[in-house]
Amino acid sequence: xxxxxxxxxxxxxxxxxxxxxxxxxxxxxxxxxxxxxxxxxxxxxxxxxxxxxxxxxxxxxxxxxxxxxxxxxxxxxxxxxxxxxxxxxxxxxxxxxxxxxxxxxxxxxxxxxxxxxxxxxxxxxxxxxxxxxxxxxxxxxxxxxxxxxxxxxxxxxxxxxxxxxxxxxxxxxxxxxxxxxxxxxxxxxxxxxxxxxxxxxxxxxxxxxxxxxxxxxxxxxxxxxxxxxxxxxxxxxxxxxxxxxxxxxxxxxxxxxxxxxxxxxxxxxxxxxxxxxxxxxxxxxxxxxxxxxxxxxxxxxxxxxxxxxxxxxxxxxxxxxxxxxxxxxxxxxxxxxxxxxxxxxxxxxxxxxxxxxxxxxxxxxxxxxxxxxxxxxxxxxxxxxxxxxxxxxxxxxxxxxxxxxxxxxxxxxxxxxxxxxxxxxxxxxxxxxxxxxxxxxxxxxxxxxxxxxxxxxxxxxxxxxxxxxxxxxxxxxxx
Numbered sequence: 142x143x144x145x146x147x148x149x150x151x152x153x154x155x156x157x158x159x160x161x162x163x164x165x166x167x168x169x170x171x172x173x174x175x176x177x178x179x180x181x182x183x184x185x186x187x188x189x190x191x192x193x194x195x196x197x198x199x200x201x202x203x204x205x206x207x208x209x210x211x212x213x214x215x216x217x218x219x220x221x222x223x224x225x226x227x228x229x230x231x232x233x234x235x236x237x238x239x240x241x242x243x244x245x246x247x248x249x250x251x252x253x254x255x256x257x258x259x260x261x262x263x264x265x266x267x268x269x270x271x272x273x274x275x276x277x278x279x280x281x282x283x284x285x286x287x288x289x290x291x292x293x294x295x296x297x298x299x300x301x302x303x304x305x306x307x308x309x310x311x312x313x314x315x316x317x318x319x320x321x322x323x324x325x326x327x328x329x330x331x332x333x334x335x336x337x338x339x340x341x342x343x344x345x346x347x348x349x350x351x352x353x354x355x356x357x358x359x360x361x362x363x364x365x366x367x368x369x370x371x372x373x374x375x376x377x378x379x380x381x382x383x384x385x386x387x388x389x390x391x392x393x394x395x396x397x398x399x400x401x402x403x404x405x406x407x408x409x410x411x412x413x414x415x416x417x418x419x420x421x422x423x424x425x426x427x428x429x430x431x432x433x434x435x436x437x438x439x440x441x442x443x444x445x446x447x448x449x450x451x452x453x454x455x456x457x458x459x460x461x462x463x464x465x466x467x468x469x470x471x472x473x474x475x476x477x478x479x480x481x482x483x484x485x486x487x488x489x490x491x492x493x494x495x496x497x498x499x500x501x502x503x504x505x506x507x508x509x510x511x512x513x514x515x516x517x518x519x520x521x522x523x524x525x526x527x528x529x530x531x532x533x534x535x536x537x538x539x540x541x542x543x544x545x546x547x548x549x550x551x552x553x554x555x556x557x558x559x560x561x562x563x564x565x566x567x568x569x570x571x572x573x574x575x576x577x578x579x580x581x582x583x584x585x586x587x588x589x590x591x592x593x594x595x596x597x598x599x600x601x602x603x604x605x606x607x608x609x610x611x612x613x614x615x616x617x618x619x620x
Contacts, residue, residue: 142444142453143417143495145483147460149195154183156484157209158547159474162244163219164593165555165568167193167474168201172486178209178228182242191557191566193476194492202247206238210263210546215553216289217272219244219572222252224276224287225261227546235262235279241289245570255285255294265545267310267318268552269334270578275318277305279545284332284339298337301330307350309544311360311368312552314580315386319368321378323357326350333386340387346394347376351410353433358409359542362579363447364420364503369395373410373429377445396452401441404428410436412468413547416540418479418609419497421446427468436467440485444495461489475540475551477568479609505554505607507531507615508585519617521558521592521603529556529605534586536608538579552579555606556590558619560597567596592619 157172162184171181182201187193208226216222220243226236237260239252254261258278266276274287275297282299302325310332311319318332327344349372350357358371368380377395382388398407408429415423422445428437440462442455463485470486481493508530512518518527531554539550556569569590576586588605602614 142455143493145457145459145491145493146194148490148492150197151490152183152198152488154181155486155488156490157486158213158472158549159482159484160213160215160221160549161474161476161551162215162221163553163555163572164244164570165477165557167476167482168221168244169484172209178207178226180204180207187566189565191478191559193478193480193482202249204242204249205240205251206236208236208238212261212264212266212276213548214266214268214274214550216274217572217574217577218289219570220289222274222287222289224252224254224266225264227263235260237261253292253294258283258285263545265305265308265310266548267312268550268577270316270576272577275332277308277310279304279306298339300339301341302328307355307357307545309357309360309542311362311542312539312579313362313368313382314366314578315382317382317386319360319380321345321349321357321360321370323350323355326352335386342389343392345370345378346392347374347378348372349374349376349378351408351429351431353431354410356410357544358412359414359544361414361416361422361542362538363416363422364500364537365447366580367447369422369445369447371409371414371424373408375406375408375429396450398426398443399452399454401428406430407441409468411544411546413471413473413541413543415473415475415481416538416608417444417481417495418499419495420500421495423473423481423493423495424452425468425471425473436469438467439464440466440468440471459483459491459493461485461487461491463487472543472547472549473541474549475609477555477557477606477609499610503533503537504610505531505533505536505605505612507605507612510615519615520620521617522620523592523594523596526589526591528587528589529554530585530587531605531612532583532585533581534574534588534605534607535576535579535581536610538608540608551608553577554588556588557604557606557611558596558617559602561600561602563597565597567593569593
């Protein structure tokens with residue numbers, strides 16, 4: 142089991158949804174447990190030694206709208222996309238809005254919305270390998286794809302079931318997206334990206350959806366290729382894709398959450414999960430009773446071991462744990478250090494430091510670095526863009542999952558440089574990755590990174606990081 146630690150510098154706002162930017166900073170929305178969203182955003186920057194526990198907060202520009210429970214993603218160009226909102230300005234309604242944040246200029250821009258849609262609300266979304274974003278409608282079976290390069294939407298093939306409401310979508314290595322149907326449970330389907338087609342697959346072995354609320358939990362692609370789907374009931378299931386994208390795949394039952402004193406039924410009714418570098422899944426769950434509007438306390442913390450097929454309960458609570466806050470308010474974010482940030486809509490954030498180490502085969506690797514002229518480079522100049530080539534630069538999974546209310550995937554490469562003399566760490570902004578896919582195997586991928594001004598000169602070690610797992614170091618000299 143891992144250990145929990147509090148941030149040394151806690152936020153002065155109610156920390157909610159977090160996104161990992163490609164320069165290694167963490168973007169976090171101000172959003173408390175009370176009904177309503179916020180337009181206020183903040184940023185956590187690690188200290189000079191790369192510690193997030195000792196990081197500092199700064200305020201960012203306010204967003205045009207104030208959503209809560211929405212579709213979100215870090216785009217292939219490093220900007221942040223936010224669309225919809227189930228709650229806004231203290232009112233419950235399904236917001237028809239989209240916006241894009243530029244971390245370099247600290248400016249939000251209003252984005253277009255899908256033509257013909259009357260709301261977006263708490264829509265599910267999933268990044269496609271080519272950098273576009275698939276979003277589902279919560280009122281009918283429409284789906285649409287956002288292209289950031291021209292700020293336009295195109296209609297995608299409708300889903301098989303009646304809508305995408307409350308669903309969790311998971312990107313798979315074969316170019317498909319898995320979805321357990323909430324309306325139509327225990328049915329399931331998947332989207333074949335190359336064919337622009339949703340196809341029905343076998344239902345889950347046990348029902349993962351709470352019927353009254355149509356809620357479900359997160360779903361995580363594991364290093365072994367299976368998808369671990371967590372229910373708003375006590376049940377879980379494991380999906381194994383077939384040899385080809387068109388194959389239906391197979392389901393097997395997963396373990397039930399263990400009963401807790403006074404709460405025999407435990408599930409993830411809107412709750413986060415995170416794939417740890419050691420291959421286990423950090424899960425948060427709480428009591429479930431089958432009633433639509435009951436989001437019950439307290440939170441319970443588990444690690445799921447895919448090899449053993451069992452849950453192990455984490456017996457110590459985070460320093461920020463509050464018995465009066467349900468799992469639906471919790472958020473998890475995987476950091477480049479392999480630690481996990483935990484927020485719960487309060488001014489307290491904890492960090493989970495897992496035990497163990499990653500399997501070496503899961504590590505990204507660096508083949509070479511080239512300058513803008515295509516020449517090999519190990520002498521790096523500040524304020525200059527370089528192209529890094531390697532394998533498994535996007536990791537084996539999206540690594541962070543919640544569901545329809547928050548999408549915070551971290552499957553994109555970061556570049557970290559550590560000065561040999563001082564030990565100071567700098568994350569270089571990355572963008573224009575060759576893919577936003579997962580588990581790309583032996584295929585060579587690339588990403589562009591900027592050596593920022595202010596970095597210390599001299600001999601240094603460079604790593605590429607994917608989902609908290611760093612590559613072997615490449616010696617470089619910063620000029």
